[in-house]
Amino acid sequence: MTDLATLAEKSETTFILALFVDLNGKPCAKLVPVEAVHALQTEGVGFAGYAVGSIGQEPKDPDLMAIPDPTSFTPVPFIKEGLAIVHCDPHVEGKPWPFAPRVILRSVLQRLHDSQGLSASVGAEVEYFLLRRAADGTLVTADPGDNAAQPCYDARGVTRMYDHLAAVSRAMNELGWGNYANDHEDGNGQFEQNFEHADPLTTADRVITLRYLVSMLAEERDMIATFMPKPFGDRTGSGLHLHLSLWRGEAPVFPSEDDARGLGLSGTAYAFAAGVLEHASALQAVLGPSVNSYKRTGAVSTTSGASWAPRFPTYGGNDRTHFIRVPDAHRIELRGGDGSANPYLAIAAALGAGLDGIERDLDPGTVGGDNGVTRASLPRTLLHAVDALTADPVVCGALDAAVGDSGLEVASYFAGLKSEEFLAYHSQVSAWEVERYLTAY
Template sequence: MTESADYVISACRENDVKFIRLWFTDIVGALKSFAITVEELEKALEEGMGFDGSSIEGFARIDESDMVARPDPATFQLVPWRPRESGVARMFCDIHHPDGTAFEGDPRQVLKRQLKRAADLGYTFYVSPEMEYFYFKDSGGRVPLDRGGYFDQISDAGSDLRRETVLTLEAMGIEVEYSHHEVAQSQHEIALRYTDALTMADAAMTYRLVVKEIATTNGVYATFMPKPMADQNGSGMHVHQSLFKGERNAFFDVSDEYHLSAIARGYIAGLLHNARALTLVTNQWVNSYKRLLPGFEAPVYLSWARRNRSDLIRIPEYKPGKETHTRIEYRSPDPACNPYLAFAVMLAAGLDGIENERQLPPPVEGNVFELRAEERASRGIATLPGSLIEAIEVAEQSPFLRSALGDHVFESLIANKRIEWDRYRRHITDFELAEYLPIL
């Protein structure tokens, strides 16, 4: 029994924990869990707990369904919204085959593989996602709680909900940097403090659950749907990211105009080069592409700049003496993605740019949306996929994405998304009925 496992067992005794929920995700980022009693905890920590993986999206086929969930003791936390008497704790799990080998379809393992690749090059990957979401009065409609806007205080009907959410996150060991009302009506954001990508992926999954739990407890509904209202901004997940070598930020160079090192420039070039392929992972739903439209503060064009928020990649302003804060902000992902896979493919794209010494094009400091199509073409500014089917077709032809995800996840994700697209094509929307039925 390891020291961390001993700590978990001791913490359960001290806090009267009766149930431990074992958490993991399927390929589309849906949180899955099952509970064990504290009496089974020692066995779970030593051997893992077996389960049937055949019904988990993107996991095994029926003829190879046996899986083992091995809890990670470092992720042990009490669940604050459950009763303290005979309480509940949670741990994230890595999924293995019964023979002990890592399951290639486990999103957490996909991220770990890319993190090891970075570590072999001497890097630690740090991220901080800005995950936006909406509060509605219930799940059956889209009635907002307020008509407030960016940073509004007086019109902010969700401030108490955010406060309770922040306190719950911090009780679970997740540090919060700030929270506020976002641009759209009843839209909100809670920013998590920068940390390593694996810890952050676990935190992002916890964040989504806590936001929804606190909302439900207070009689409202929270959603991370990318674009729930046609006339309002959608919800993004802008991902701030950087590579460190020990205590040194590998992205910083004092002599560069943008204070970006050659490593940072290669990383950005890799993201731009592979952006179209990785969009299926960062924006995986049919609805994701309703957000990626001009005019709603979401990026469409493959460009980068320092001050311009219309670009796909923004370089936050450097502050003297804050070298460790040098980072890039990748702006296209939405908060309904699988954070393990999203962080993995962004890191893989950046490392591809570094290892292959890809050249970074000039920045685009003007509003990209205002450039004429001919001007964008002359400057080599391509676009993100405009629909789920386009993203699927781009991804299918990408050796980079297959390598980053591994064959199992790559093929399972493509198959899942084709099914979603086929279902969407068969659906007759309210728009079509209102627009065409009276006249055709």
């Protein structure tokens, strides 16, 4: 068993952020001094679950105990000297809490192994905007020179943000994540920083950690880093693209030299993709879990010329217009997710949908098409996505993966949260409504 105290001593850690996220992906933590590291490892640290946010508790419920996973121990001295993060699995009364996203993902991974003897590897592309507030309070691009009509991959834009991008890159590489590229994305002020794939739990932990690092390092330079899916109506939105592959032991399951469809995939890979496509509408409630998400997937184009967000559940080869892109025979890229997605839930739901495809031996249809069957567009709003979720027992089953015989209903709770979120948004009177209706009648 990895010992937290030993890890802290070797890394000269003096304080540990014991961290987990709620269903919305909000990072919650307590700052634990290294002098209390033994108690942290053996007992965890307590939280009032209702105060955490969306994690299935009421004020009357017993404490949520965050039990650290020492394998996730991450020193972050580039944020604060002596600081480290450890990701935790929330427990209640000694049992893993079924509403905790990390616990849900663990359960889906166990189901994948028990059903098919498979494990998974996941890569994630994290996109975000760097902004500032102008004197009048409006959000503006942090780099005033970043105003080109097509700024994607602009060497000058990357260079002007060199200090920030280099700081994030060095942090990732010091942590052993294997940062291999940092680029200006399609929107003014938008960037992406990539790291190597890993097992699903590690990748989800790293997405949460990276969001934290990017936000803190941006603040040091008086900038706002936002992972909001679409902060500007006329710019490309920010995705969280997931690269998924399956393994049996050390052997990859997706590649095949005998593939008449031409993508180099095995029957298992096609069945997995078919499951994701069949459950795409329900998946969007998890992949795009905010009202703002549907401004991204609903966009037809942007000032740069394309939205880069899928509108239909199709699949194809190295073609970024599809819901599932197949860049090579070793993986599929799921492009429906955005910056508001909780990575634990997004990965769990996607693997659950793919597993259903394998278990039922589903056919994804013609590459690049619908095989004569018209597939409806992806949900147009969060409310439509929630309706699709509640009607889909497979995706609900992935969210409920850890409930066992407890009688708890995570999927129903999540759907309720998202319905309330949409209705709270819908109850606001917008400038668009005033402009359209004020003198229309």
